[in-house]
Amino acid sequence: MLFGGRKKKGVENPQTELYGHCLQLYTQPPLENISLVEFEQFAVDRMKLLKTVENLGVTHIKTSEDYSKKLHAEISSLNFPHRTEVSTFIVPAVASEYEKRRKDHISHFILRLAYCQTEDLRRWFIQQEMDLFRHRFNDLSPKSKSDFLHRNSLQYETISVEEKKSLMEKLINSSYAFSGCTVEEQDFYKVPFQDALDLVRMRKVFVKDGFAYVPHQDIVTIVLNDYRTRLSKALALTARSLPVVQSDERLQPLLSHLSHAYVGQDYSIQKNIGKISLEQIDSLSTKSFPPCMRQLHKALRDSHHLRHGGRMQYGLFLKGIGLTLDQALQFWRAEFLRGKVDADKFDKAYAYSIRHMFGKEGKRTDYTPYSCMKVILSNPPSQGDHHGCPFRHSDPELLKQKLQSYKISSGGINQILELVKGMHYQLACQKYFELTHSIDDAGFSLNHPNQYFSESQKLLTGGKEVKRELDSPRRPHAAAGSENSKAPPETPSSSNRVPQEVMDDLDSFFQEE
Amino acid sequence: MAPVAEYEAACLPELLPLYYRRLFPFSQYHRWLSYGGVTKNYFQNREFSFTLKDDIYVRYQSFSNQNELEKEIQKMNPYKIDIGAVYSHRPNQHNTVKSGTFQALEKELVFDIDMTDYDDVRRCCSSADICTKCWILMTIAIRIIDRALREDFGFRHLLWVYSGRRGVHCWVCDEAARKLSVAARSAVAEYLTLVKGGEETVKKVQLSDPVHPFIKESLAVVRRYFTDYALVGQDIMGSKESMDKVVALVPDEIRKDLVAALQAEKNPTKRWEKLKVIVQQKQASSKKSYYTEEEIMLQYCYPRLDVNVSKGVNHLLKSPFSVHPKTGRISVPIDLRELGQFNPFDVPTISLICKELDRPRTAEEEEASVRERDPDGGEQRKVRDYKRTSLAKYVKLFDQFVEEMERSRKGELLRRTDLQKDF
Ligand code: SF4
Ligand SMILES: [Zn+2]
Numbered sequence: 001m002l003f004g005g006r007k008k009k010g011v012e013n014p015q016t017e018l019y020g021h022c023l024q025l026y027t028q029p030p031l032e033n034i035s036l037v038e039f040e041q042f043a044v045d046r047m048k049l050l051k052t053v054e055n056l057g058v059t060h061i062k063t064s065e066d067y068s069k070k071l072h073a074e075i076s077s078l079n080f081p082h083r084t085e086v087s088t089f090i091v092p093a094v095a096s097e098y099e100k101r102r103k104d105h106i107s108h109f110i111l112r113l114a115y116c117q118t119e120d121l122r123r124w125f126i127q128q129e130m131d132l133f134r135h136r137f138n139d140l141s142p143k144s145k146s147d148f149l150h151r152n153s154l155q156y157e158t159i160s161v162e163e164k165k166s167l168m169e170k171l172i173n174s175s176y177a178f179s180g181c182t183v184e185e186q187d188f189y190k191v192p193f194q195d196a197l198d199l200v201r202m203r204k205v206f207v208k209d210g211f212a213y214v215p216h217q218d219i220v221t222i223v224l225n226d227y228r229t230r231l232s233k234a235l236a237l238t239a240r241s242l243p244v245v246q247s248d249e250r251l252q253p254l255l256s257h258l259s260h261a262y263v264g265q266d267y268s269i270q271k272n273i274g275k276i277s278l279e280q281i282d283s284l285s286t287k288s289f290p291p292c293m294r295q296l297h298k299a300l301r302d303s304h305h306l307r308h309g310g311r312m313q314y315g316l317f318l319k320g321i322g323l324t325l326d327q328a329l330q331f332w333r334a335e336f337l338r339g340k341v342d343a344d345k346f347d348k349a350y351a352y353s354i355r356h357m358f359g360k361e362g363k364r365t366d367y368t369p370y371s372c373m374k375v376i377l378s379n380p381p382s383q384g385d386h387h388g389c390p391f392r393h394s395d396p397e398l399l400k401q402k403l404q405s406y407k408i409s410s411g412g413i414n415q416i417l418e419l420v421k422g423m424h425y426q427l428a429c430q431k432y433f434e435l436t437h438s439i440d441d442a443g444f445s446l447n448h449p450n451q452y453f454s455e456s457q458k459l460l461t462g463g464k465e466v467k468r469e470l471d472s473p474r475r476p477h478a479a480a481g482s483e484n485s486k487a488p489p490e491t492p493s494s495s496n497r498v499p500q501e502v503m504d505d506l507d508s509f510f511q512e513e
Numbered sequence: 514m515a516p517v518a519e520y521e522a523a524c525l526p527e528l529l530p531l532y533y534r535r536l537f538p539f540s541q542y543h544r545w546l547s548y549g550g551v552t553k554n555y556f557q558n559r560e561f562s563f564t565l566k567d568d569i570y571v572r573y574q575s576f577s578n579q580n581e582l583e584k585e586i587q588k589m590n591p592y593k594i595d596i597g598a599v600y601s602h603r604p605n606q607h608n609t610v611k612s613g614t615f616q617a618l619e620k621e622l623v624f625d626i627d628m629t630d631y632d633d634v635r636r637c638c639s640s641a642d643i644c645t646k647c648w649i650l651m652t653i654a655i656r657i658i659d660r661a662l663r664e665d666f667g668f669r670h671l672l673w674v675y676s677g678r679r680g681v682h683c684w685v686c687d688e689a690a691r692k693l694s695v696a697a698r699s700a701v702a703e704y705l706t707l708v709k710g711g712e713e714t715v716k717k718v719q720l721s722d723p724v725h726p727f728i729k730e731s732l733a734v735v736r737r738y739f740t741d742y743a744l745v746g747q748d749i750m751g752s753k754e755s756m757d758k759v760v761a762l763v764p765d766e767i768r769k770d771l772v773a774a775l776q777a778e779k780n781p782t783k784r785w786e787k788l789k790v791i792v793q794q795k796q797a798s799s800k801k802s803y804y805t806e807e808e809i810m811l812q813y814c815y816p817r818l819d820v821n822v823s824k825g826v827n828h829l830l831k832s833p834f835s836v837h838p839k840t841g842r843i844s845v846p847i848d849l850r851e852l853g854q855f856n857p858f859d860v861p862t863i864s865l866i867c868k869e870l871d872r873p874r875t876a877e878e879e880e881a882s883v884r885e886r887d888p889d890g891g892e893q894r895k896v897r898d899y900k901r902t903s904l905a906k907y908v909k910l911f912d913q914f915v916e917e918m919e920r921s922r923k924g925e926l927l928r929r930t931d932l933q934k935d936f
Contacts, residue, residue, distance in 0.1 A: 119613075173723040193666065194697050201700040203725045210667025210689070295713070308821070348568055381711030383630040383817060394713040 019101040021144075022081040023136050025152050025227055026234075030106045039110060040254060045078045046107035050128040057131055057373070059447055061423065071135050080104050083139045114255040116238040126231055130224055137220050149223070156189040156222060159213065164188060167206065167213065174206035175215055186216045195225045276322045278331055284321075288456035290429060290449045291390045291402075292375060293317050299386035304339025309379055310387040311350075313370055315357050320369035320450040325358040371448045372426050391416075391425040408435055520841030520862040526566065528863045529590040529836070535898040536866060537586070537834060538908045543579035545915045546596075548688075549922050558618075560597030560604040562829055563589055564838075572597075572829075573604040592838045595829040599691075617827035622668075622690040622698055624705075625830065626654045627680035630817040636747045636755060641839075643679045645856060646746040651681050652852055653738050654816030657731045658683060659849065661705060665727060670918050672911075673847040675860055677837025681847065682830060686918060695826055702823040707731070707815050716762050718811040720804035732807055735814045740782070743813045750781035759788075762809050767795050833911065836863050845907035846914065866902040874901070 018028055034042075052074045060067040075082045081100040108129070115125035140148065149155070164171065164183070171183050196212040198221050199205035206213040214222055276284070285297040296314040300306050306314060311332075318328060332354055336346050357367050372389065381388040390399055396417060403413045412435040419428035430446045437459050444455055547556045561582075562572040571589075576582040586594070598617035600607070607615045628647060632639050637646045655673055662668045662685060670686040693701070707728065710717045720728065749755045756775060763771055774787045792805045822828050835844050841862035847855055899908050 170726045173726055173729070175723075193700075194693070197696055197700040201703045203704055203727060206726060207665045207704070208667075209664070299712075345568065348570065379821075380709055381713070382709065382820075383633065383711065385711035386713070388711065388713070390713065393710060395710075395715045398713055398715065 018105065019098055021148050021151055022083065022097075022101060023133075023140065023148055024101075024105065025230065026105065026108050027152075027230070029109050030102075034106060036250060038106075039251075042103055042107035043110045043114070043254065045080075045103070046111055049074060049078050049080060050111070050125070050132065053128045053131045053135075054124075057128075059426070059445060062131065062134075068135060068139070071132075072139070075136075082136065083141075083144075112235060112238050113242075113251070116235045117242060122232065122235045122239075125235070126228060129231060130228060133227060134220060134224055137223060145219070149219070154223060154226065156191055156214075156219075158187045159190050167208075170206050170208075171213060171215070174213070175204060175218070183215070188216070189214045189219065189222065191222055196221050197225070273322050274324050274327075276327075278327055281318075281331070284453075287460060288453050290452040291406075291432060292388065293449055293453075295390055295402075296386055300335055304335050304337075305341070306387075307385050309381060309385050311353065312357070312367075313375060313387040315354060316367055316369040317449055317453075319357060319367075321453050325355065328354055328358070369448070369450050372429070372446065375449065376425055389425055389429075391420050391428045396420065403432075406436070408432070520864045522838060522841070524864060525592065525836070525838060525841070526590070528841075528867050529592070530587070531867050531870070532836065532863050533587045533590060535870060536902065536904060538899065538911060539579055539583045539586075541908065541912050541915055542834065543582060545686075545911075545918075548686075548691075549919060551922075554603075555599055558600045558603055560600060560827075560829070561832075562595045562597060563591035564593035564595070565589060565591055573607050575604040592836065594832040594835040596832045597829045598827045619691045620826050620828075622685040622693055622701065623823060623828070623830050624658060624683040624685075624702075625676075625680065625819045625822040626651065626658075626682075626816055627676075627819060629679065630819070633758075634743075634747070634813045636749075641679050643857060645858070646742075648857060649738055649742040649746065650814065650816075652855070653734060653742070653814050655681060655683075655847070655849070655852060656734045657816055658705060658818075660730060660734070661727060664730075665704075666701065669921065670914070672833065672914055673849060674833045674844050675842070675847055675855075675857060676831060677835070677842045677844045677860075678840050682844075684830075684833070695824060698826070699820065699824040702818060702820045705816075706818055706820060707811055708817050716808070716812070718808045718815065720808055720811075722802050724804070724807075731815065732811070735810050739810050739814060743810070744782050744785055747813075748781055749813065750775075750784040756784070759809060762812060763788075763792075763805055764803070767791060767803075767805070843904065843907070845904075846910045848910050861903040861907075866899075866904050869902040870898060872901070 018024065053071065056062075056067050056070055060070070072082065079100055081097060081104050111125060115121045137145070137148070159167075168183060171188065175183075190211050190213055193200050193207055193210055193212045196205055196214050196218075199214060199218055200207060200212055205215075205218065281297070282301075285294050289297060293314060296306065296310050299310065300314065315328065315332070318331070323331065329351060332350060333343075333346055336350060337343060341350070359367065375387070376389045376392045379387075381393055390402065394402065399420065400413055400417065403416060404410075408416070412431070416428045416431050416435075419425075419431060426446045429452070430442050433442050433446065433452060433456070434440065437456065439459070442455070444451070446452060543556065546559055550556075557575060557577055559575060560572070561574040561576070562570065563574060563586075564570050574585070576585060597604070598620040601614065601616045601618055602610045628635070628638075628643050628650065629640050631647070631650055635647045635650075637644050659671060659673070662671055662683075668685050668687045668690055670690075672684040672686060674682045674684065676682055704727070708717045724732075743749050747755070749759055760768060760771060760775070771788060771791050774791060775784050778784050778787055788809075789806050792803050796803045822830065831844060833844050833846060836842070837844065841864055842857070842860045843863065843866070845860055899905055
């Protein structure tokens with residue numbers, strides 16, 4: 001009913017052909033009719049899966065074992081296909097596997113409809129689908145991988161034995177954990193460097209004359225790049241046919257529900273706007289700010305200046321804890337004027353970007369405060385910068401001194417440094433939270449500086465907020481959402497024919513997240 | 514004898530009209546940014562922005578042709594000119610197009626290297642100040658980045674420009690570079706970044722096995738300059754204070770031995786040799802690889818890029834031949850064949866070249882001007898005007914750059930049509 005009518009090639013048994021491998025690139029839209037109930041079930045399940053992908057990406061390092069284990073579990077529990085060696089043909093005995101692949105296929109296309117509508121939605125969807133695909137591809141056996149490449153006609157130019165010989169030393173030195181003999185055994189693909197950006201960025205590949213020499217073991221990078229290009233093109237195309245879909249009164253409410261669910265914890269919408277006075281900030285910074293913000297605040301007070309990265313990270317955080325635009329302007333102005341900047345220069349060079357943060361200038365994008373992952377992974381601090389995450393971006397020795405100056409016990413400091421060593425920066429921060437708030441268990445899993453702040457305030461001010469928290473049910477991803485006021489899902493109009501029970505289910509799902 | 518003209522910022526309003534009327538190389542400039550006119554509206558959709566008197570900043574300027582550009586610049590007399598992206602629409606009409614459709618499409622891949630980012634490894638100057646001692650850092654930076662962009666990434670058309678004060682810019686003008694996505698730009702910039710960490714990080718370079726060929730190539734460049742720059746020029750092993758900074762970069766297990774050895778030795782160069790020996794000794798008895806020497810050299814000398822400038826397609830960067838309002842120096846292209854001799858203090862200031870215009874013509878020039886006489890004056894006169902000043906050699910260099918790009922564009926075109934013939 002939805003996707004048909006565009007298929008031209010007369011393949012004998014298209015679905016069997018399509019589902020010949022547990023992983024696919026979703027090149028063909030589904031042709032069959034789908035009941036509305038199934039439509040919704042599939043959509044909701046994939047949505048759940050993608051939310052899990054997102055959450056895990058925020059709390060875990062994507063290459064960690066923990067990450068794959070948890071993602072694996074979620075894929076299985078939602079009945080999506082995952083690493084099956086039965087791949088060449090489908091027999092009734094493995095019908096359940098067929099069902100899983102069908103679900104994978106159809107659900108992907110349903111979400112395309114829901115997520116093609118705006119730039120933001122598309123970006124979110126592509127990101128999660130990429131992470132999901134990477135995980136699933138990496139999990140395949142070597143044989144299954146090449147089978148996948150073959151089926152999808154993903155042929156990349158390999159370099160000749162002679163070329164490999166002449167570049168041998170460089171190839172060995174360009175890839176991690178390679179010895180001469182594995183280089184000899186492996187195929188190397190020569191692709192434009194633009195097709196292997198993740199490897200180029202990390203200098204994990206040999207680059208010469210505009211080409212990256214990608215070893216077979218890293219081929220997922222090229223495949224992903226390929227997939228990303230196709231998917232973003234496809235989404236742009238789907239967006240064009242959207243009016244048709246939107247006029248379908250059965251689907252419209254469902255799709256808009258689905259797309260609303262994407263917004264993660266959004267700390268840009270604050271309930272307690274204007275509840276904080278500028279005089280409070282100094283004391284709040286030592287009591288309730290996470291170390292990253294405490295450090296920025298101190299640097300600002302000391303030097304009366306912050307460079308761009310610091311202004312963004314700290315400015316958005318302050319917006320998130322409830323400063324109004326006027327307060328923010330006053331705050332930054334006062335501090336900068338104490339330094340080398342005069343009033344005129346401030347108004348010309350800085351006021352704009354502060355208004356920008358509040359979405360009052362320029363593209364009117366309402367910037368969202370940075371999450372821990374964003375602070376930890378993107379835009380690392382360089383010369384003259386104070387932003388970033390102290391657990392990630394400070395030398396252990398300096399971190400230790402800093403913690404000492406914060407009056408953390410030496411036992412506590414050692415615990416924190418242990419966690420840092422294991423690259424568990426957010427856990428280290430959580431430990432810091434527990435130590436500074438004298439509690440044994442923070443009772444939440446930290447993934448956002450503003451969450452740190454609101455949890456701290458809840459503990460310190462006690463009373464109302466705590467009560468409110470008790471009223472609401474405990475959630476898997478914990479109190480992360482307590483302070484965030486997410487836009488409530490739209491209520492479907494009464495005219496739609498989506499069975500009410502399913503809609504109720506949906507609602508509960510969205511509210512949970 | 515070159516006339517000496519001290520630059521004074523107060524004179525800028527008088528000098529700028531003269532500079533833009535008689536000296537600014539509009540024709541080459543327009544030719545450069547038109548890129549052969551292959552893509553429709555490539556010049557017309559380019560953003561320029563001007564900084565006017567009193568720091569008034571006007572963005573989204575755009576021009577239909579060279580004449581319009583010239584007229585407008587001569588009218589506004591900007592203190593500074595920045596170049597932005599090529600947009601989907603004319604930037605000066607950006608308010609009239611539906612929001613969301615006005616988008617930056619292409620721009621040269623650019624790099625900005627600024628001496629202030631080296632403050633923790635310079636002892637001669639700090640912040641905006643530079644001297645010939647620390648300028649070596651820029652020479653190193655250009656050598657390393659230029660090599661990588663050409664050999665690793667295959668780019669051919671690189672324009673290096675002195676920023677006019679304390680740094681250099683690189684404009685990568687190849688078609689492939691102009692078309693790079695934001696993700697690709699940031700990947701290139703990160704590939705080229707080795708020094709990491711801000712004020713909270715002491716050790717900013719960490720190497721591990723295997724050492725990537727790019728790092729090896731870069732190290733080879735650094736090695737050539739390290740003694741001159743760091744050991745002699747900055748004398749990093751000379752005083753206790755500066756030595757402490759070096760010692761802080763050494764692994765804990767070596768530090769004690771090193772401190773003792775350094776105390777016993779007084780000669781700075783020999784102190785450095787000592788450090789190398791001690792690391793080697795440690796290496797001999799350990800499985801772990803020590804790159805201490807290399808890491809220190811890189812931390813002191815490796816180029817520090819402003820990644821954010823390179824990343825954005827719509828990021829603005831100061832234009833070549835713009836004036837630096839603080840120093841009065843012109844942003845001139847740098848000749849890589851004579852990179853070693855480039856001295857930022859020799860770069861002409863606007864006062865100097867304006868003064869050179871007042872100089873009586875030599876007989877030779879007079880003769881040339883008769884030969885070239887053109888009834889309408891205009892363009893012709895301007896051509897001769899800059900030739901009479903110290904700006905001449907820089908314009909010539911720029912000319913060669915644009916020329917070379919055009920040649921390779923034609924070659925590419927020929928190659929393509931030949932290919933078609935084969936089918
Ligand atoms: S873990 Fe998050 S909240 Fe804590 S310091 Fe790092 S970025 Fe800030
Ligand atoms: Zn100096």
